[in-house]
Amino acid sequence: MKRTTESVAQCEAMYSVWVVHGTDHSKIAENALELAFFGAANGLEGGKVVTRGKKVLLKPNAGFMGEPGSAVATNPEVLRGAIRFFKKAQASEVVMGEGAITGVDTLESLERSGLLKVAREEGIEVLDMDAFPPVWVPVPGPLIIDSVAVSSCVGDFDLVVSIPVMKTHMYTGATLSVKNLKGCLPRREKIRMHQLMEAKDALPEPERGPAAEGMRQSGQAVGLGEDQTHTGDETYHTLDKAIADIFSAFRGLVPTFALVDGTFGMEGFGPGGGSPVRMDTVIASHNLLAADFVAASLMGFEPAEIPHLTLCAEKGLGPPNVGCCEVWPSDWMRLGRRFTRATPDLMGQVYPGVTIIADQACSGCSSTVVSFLRSYLPKERNENLVIAVGRGAGDHPGCEKAVMIGNCTAKAYKCGKGRAFVKGCPPVPSRVLAAVSTCLSPQETE
Template sequence: MSIYTVSIVRGDDVARQVREAVNLLGGMERFVKPGDRVLVKPNMTGPASYEKGVTTNPAVVEALARMALEAGAGAVDIGDGTGSVHIGSLKVLELCGMAEAAGRLGCGLVDLNKGECVKIPVEGGLILDYVLVNRNFLEYDAVINVPVLKTHFITEVSLGMKNMKGCIPPVEKRRFHDVGVNKAVADLNKVVRTALTVMDGTVAGEGLGPKEGRPVGFKTVLAGANVLAVDMTAAAVMGFVPEEIEHIRMAAEHGLGPAGSGEIQVVGEPVEAIRRKFLPAVPTMPDSDRARIINYQACSGCMGAAAIAISRLTDMGFFEAWGGERLTLVIGTKVPAGVGAEPDTFLLGNCAVRKESGGRVIQGCAPSALDVANMILDYYGITARPYV
């Protein structure tokens, strides 16, 4: 039986935490060799501050990039392929503080949504025969995966394995949701490997993640060479049973790391000492006589935006005052033609929008829940605004 080591460090000094977490594994020299081209890959879900528990803390990324350079890396880049394709990865990296961190160290910034992709076969895949992966990503000698410790309302948690979706192009991200994202994430991690995973739990996220959750000042960093081992440990720290989380369980069954938590050795802080029950991400998909969501294979961004927008409209009393019969939000990549022509129906998200239909189109990839609610209110001439 193989034993996988995961380190856990708590504290207020982020740079010290990161260094200690990596040193407990043998130091950065174990993962980065002299002359290596290194990619530090944060989670850049969208243009949101790390203080919201949505994106990676730039201080964690900067500490890792500095350590890689100290270990002799020939070049270090910071990059991701954001889900906010309408803004662009480089702009999101800038808005989230990564450009400043890169500038201080002389690192480059990389948009993994851009450039040529390689079609990699998935042997014995759960759902995929192949995966399209950014060629630039594959050419790095070492990749340091830096996800955020947060919940997700489709995959339950969004941790290290889920963060690897950032190395595939937008069309592939959409395909993952079309075929089943849990199985697709497990398949992706069969063909894409990282040297080191450092989980940013300095500010974590609970509730309606990955974008609309509640920040948790957790002051914790986890690290390990095996991404599945780190994810299992992180899920346990969050109060979940790792083996009950679908993509984690499937990855374990396919031999991507430990078969269970019993094969993981934790160094530093014990899991029991810091375990906290995170609020799960459990959105309701409204389907009542006043509001409903019709989902044609939408991504998590549009599902969350639609559900939360209706929740906010409900909280502000919109449906009591509104004179319409039934509000319908249509989301997804497979929306049939003509659906948006129905009364009080809004097409939400760029994938659902094929052409404008009566002004009831809400664009974005994905639009924020607040924007969705406000656009609906504007359409009906209502000046009140939902609680934020």
């Protein structure tokens, strides 16, 4: 995506973004932060952004369990660079905090990713943000939620540094620094964000009938739509709107900064089941949306492919597009490459005989399905397999034959839907295998 003279003329302001490349991942993270906070060309008259005496929360992405180098979680060396920078910049406190997705133990995930080890080595405190009571934060100019519950520890800090992995995402196109803020929400609130309905469509719980426009993906075009239950504005999903609202709420709560970890990005079935892509790059900006626009461009995305970024721009939370970003170095696009998308088509190509019914599922069960298919199911012998995930899946035709996955489908299963039920929130893939094995013939699963 190139910045043209015309597009610059339309910018009310320019947003500074730094892209730093190198194989020493701790060093490039530190360098990017030095440039952003103290560099001569930081667009903020270096020194105005004071780090001395500030309490800094480093928020990596360890929502899913993954080893270093797998791109599932933030590279621990990037965290190390951030810790070293803020200590050198005389922050009064540097703390790492995370709240994993439902079904994943945060500290276990931090341990697996190597982030906990680095935090210990560098001598900083670690918070499981789920252990704190929530506070309700109002959303200015709400698109779908008036307020959002955030872990109360967030308000104790002067700066939150979002350190996501540069990943594709099966529901939101990509997950970057804006979406990474969702890790600061309590578990129940994370789930709520995946089960939102448009106000005009939502009925009181006892009266709510089958989702009128719920998503059923099957056969060649398997998909894992989670929140596409609304009937009004078809351009944006409820989750996209919720992410933009969460970012608005954060802007009123605490200053934020983006350090996007593109050392190892993830392409394909992100955010939990994709493949690592070595990029050796980090992206830093005082504006999360600006950093995300630049990261998305490096991944080969057009803005329309990541709707929550467009919505954030429409809400005035940063630049309207990447053309309003002043990026250093000027030839930054040479560092990019096109990431394989987490599209339904991709899944359909790999597993042509599988039908997936998904309605109001979150990334937990969806990633379980991807992991199960990748780990256990032979690609050639998967006919007749129907999998259902999400609270609304039981309302869809065809779910009678489905293996119902996750606690959200329990009610439908009790009402006679599905051939088998797999308990868990989310269940582990091996349990899915056990259930599938009882439903398919031996030839189909061997």
